Amino acid sequence: MSMALYRKYRPNTFDNIIGQDQVIDVLKNQIKENKISHAYIFSGVRGTGKTSTAKVFARAINCINYDEQKGPCNECESCLNNYVDTIEIDAASNNSVDNIRQLKDTIMYQPSFGKYKTYIIDEVHMLSTGAFNALLKTLEEPPSHIVFILATTEINKIPSTILSRCQKFEFKKVNSSDIKKRLVDILECENIPYEDNAVDFISNSCDGGVRDAISILDQVSSYGNISMNNIDFVTGRASIEDIDSLIDNMFKKNSFECIKLIHGLISKSIDVKKLPFQIISRLIDALYIQNKVVREDMTEVENLKKITNKDTDISKLITSISELENEMKYSNAPDILLQAFVIKQCKEQITESNFDISNLVQKIEMLENTINELKTNRGIIQNKTDFDSGVPVENSKEIVKPKLDNIKPSKQISTEEQEQIDFVNSLMPDINSLLKENKFAHIIALLHEGTIRRYVNECVYISYPETHGFHKNAIERSDNLSIIQRAFSKILKKDLTIFIVFDDEVIEIEEKKDEMIEKIENLFGNQINIEVIND
Numbered sequence: 001m002s003m004a005l006y007r008k009y010r011p012n013t014f015d016n017i018i019g020q021d022q023v024i025d026v027l028k029n030q031i032k033e034n035k036i037s038h039a040y041i042f043s044g045v046r047g048t049g050k051t052s053t054a055k056v057f058a059r060a061i062n063c064i065n066y067d068e069q070k071g072p073c074n075e076c077e078s079c080l081n082n083y084v085d086t087i088e089i090d091a092a093s094n095n096s097v098d099n100i101r102q103l104k105d106t107i108m109y110q111p112s113f114g115k116y117k118t119y120i121i122d123e124v125h126m127l128s129t130g131a132f133n134a135l136l137k138t139l140e141e142p143p144s145h146i147v148f149i150l151a152t153t154e155i156n157k158i159p160s161t162i163l164s165r166c167q168k169f170e171f172k173k174v175n176s177s178d179i180k181k182r183l184v185d186i187l188e189c190e191n192i193p194y195e196d197n198a199v200d201f202i203s204n205s206c207d208g209g210v211r212d213a214i215s216i217l218d219q220v221s222s223y224g225n226i227s228m229n230n231i232d233f234v235t236g237r238a239s240i241e242d243i244d245s246l247i248d249n250m251f252k253k254n255s256f257e258c259i260k261l262i263h264g265l266i267s268k269s270i271d272v273k274k275l276p277f278q279i280i281s282r283l284i285d286a287l288y289i290q291n292k293v294v295r296e297d298m299t300e301v302e303n304l305k306k307i308t309n310k311d312t313d314i315s316k317l318i319t320s321i322s323e324l325e326n327e328m329k330y331s332n333a334p335d336i337l338l339q340a341f342v343i344k345q346c347k348e349q350i351t352e353s354n355f356d357i358s359n360l361v362q363k364i365e366m367l368e369n370t371i372n373e374l375k376t377n378r379g380i381i382q383n384k385t386d387f388d389s390g391v392p393v394e395n396s397k398e399i400v401k402p403k404l405d406n407i408k409p410s411k412q413i414s415t416e417e418q419e420q421i422d423f424v425n426s427l428m429p430d431i432n433s434l435l436k437e438n439k440f441a442h443i444i445a446l447l448h449e450g451t452i453r454r455y456v457n458e459c460v461y462i463s464y465p466e467t468h469g470f471h472k473n474a475i476e477r478s479d480n481l482s483i484i485q486r487a488f489s490k491i492l493k494k495d496l497t498i499f500i501v502f503d504d505e506v507i508e509i510e511e512k513k514d515e516m517i518e519k520i521e522n523l524f525g526n527q528i529n530i531e532v533i534n535d
């Protein structure tokens with residue numbers, strides 16, 4: 001098997017560590033002046049060269065043929081055997097007091113080949129408090145032949161007592177043109193064909209980490225040349241054409257096309273969680289176009305010009321997609337969140353601009369069906385055919401008939417229970433005026449469509465005909481439900497629980513919703529509520 005590129009091209013001298021000139025200059029100077037410190041801390045984002053620099057430094061301070069420009073010769077006896085005198089510890093998996101004590105037991109031994117023995121502790125922020133304390137004692141009075149190099153991506157998690165005993169070096173994110181230069185060097189050495197814009201893309205997308213950039217290069221090159229097509233395939237990204245088409249349809253408020261596109265992308269196995277980032281990057285380009293600015297690194301500019309409308313509020317869309325990105329990160333059904341978002345987005349834009357009632361009704365029905373489907377399938381849309389084939393939602397209504405858990409057919413109601421129900425009904429005018437006083441008139445409208453069906457164990461069951469799924473969903477929103485609950489409890493002078501059900505259905509056990517469904521209901525809920533107020 002071929003050696004991974006990033007290992008093969010790992011820097012082994014000072015002059016091939018890229019983008020960290022300041023750090024390297026200071027270290028070189030210390031070697032030259034023979035002012036080597038006994039403890040260093042290297043901080044910075046992943047893949048910026050902290051560990052590589054530590055290893056080169058460990059060889060440099062022992063090298064017999066040390067070169068002021070290059071650093072270690074990598075050929076002398078000391079360089080070739082440096083692995084004996086360099087001890088690397090990964091604190092992520094060795095973070096206990098015992099691990100540090102074992103380390104301390106070895107530091108009294110002299111180095112085997114050179115003048116110094118170097119301990120490199122990677123991810124040092126992962127050490128336990130006890131381990132930090134044990135390390136602190138060693139750092140306070142280290143033997144003269146010992147050099148500690150602590151490396152971390154999270155310097156804010158290092159105790160100040162440790163920090164104050166180390167020389168601090170900050171590794172900056174490497175700028176993309178330096179990364180590109182390095183990638184091109186590697187590609188030419190390896191004789192791998194490449195497209196210039198594809199190398200640009202990799203250099204820009206690795207957030208200043210050289211190692212990540214080389215890793216992506218490695219993966220893409222195993223599919224042949226370095227091209228945008230191969231990058232999309234390897235990284236699970238959608239193509240720029242698909243992203244543009246999605247944005248275009250969002251601008252045009254065409255939720256059906258959007259959903260179809262998303263399903264198409266899912267079937268191509270693209271990574272859905274990466275979509276928001278891709279859309280945002282493209283929307284930022286669109287923002288430039290809207291302001292008549294074209295950046296040099298933009299691609300497919302003509303297409304972007306075609307889809308960018310001068311009136312669209314692009315920055316607002318960017319903000320909402322960033323929020324979506326966060327939610328999707330922690331969701332186990334990110335594709336559903338994305339679809340919910342797109343539908344909501346398309347509807348929102350309609351409400352704001354060219355209001356079209358028939359379109360809106362269609363979309364509300366789609367929302368209802370989606371919510372019902374979610375309930376039926378516990379968060380997984382199993383039947384996607386209505387979206388895929390573009391069949392109008394009305395025709396597929398029977399497949400989304402809600403099936404709530406633990407439903408039992410309505411039992412014969414006792415006279416006693418009926419009397420209680422009648423009593424609650426007689427108090428409805430009081431409940432309504434309480435709601436009205438507190439400016440919840442929209443809830444009165446929703447309640448008006450429902451019927452009190454059962455009154456069991458201080459639980460009131462309000463039911464809605466199946467044709468009123470819209471009202472039912474709106475009233476079921478947790479904020480609305482708690483308002484109703486408080487109003488009923490206050491007027492009836494007892495703690496009541498309200499359940500909202502469909503006609504002829506009674507839930508005997510409280511419905512359990514998982515967090516995800518609740519989130520989606522909140523997403524839809526807002527929209528539905530707005531329409532009710534307008535009614």
Ligand SMILES: [Zn+2]
Nearest residue numbers: 063073076079
């Ligand atoms: Zn050497």
